[in-house]
């Protein structure tokens with residue numbers, strides 16, 4: 143991959159990372175001590191039994207969303223590191239090249255088609 147498309151890929155990934163972080167901030171607080179770590183916010187809708195039950199439900203679904211978005215951010219970080227190290231486009235598992243069509247469709251791919259199964 144040439145330098146221009148590598149730079150464009152990097153910019154697109156950084157943009158995606160910011161978008162994911164913004165999405166996380168709607169349900170969670172940023173952990174100031176650990177980079178790219180978030181803590182789901184516990185909602186407070188009242189002290190009656192129904193409110194408490196709804197709060198717990200919402201909190202547990204927030205935890206699931208948080209985990210999902212955080213792992214997407216982590217994946218982007220891995221890819222950004224690979225770009226800096228010059229190993230972008232190579233599979234993390236077998237070291238072989240990742241198919242170009244796959245990289246184009248999914249720039250955050252870190253495994254080749256064979257290893258991602």
Ligand SMILES: [Zn+2]
Nearest residue numbers: 233236254257
């Ligand atoms: Zn592989």
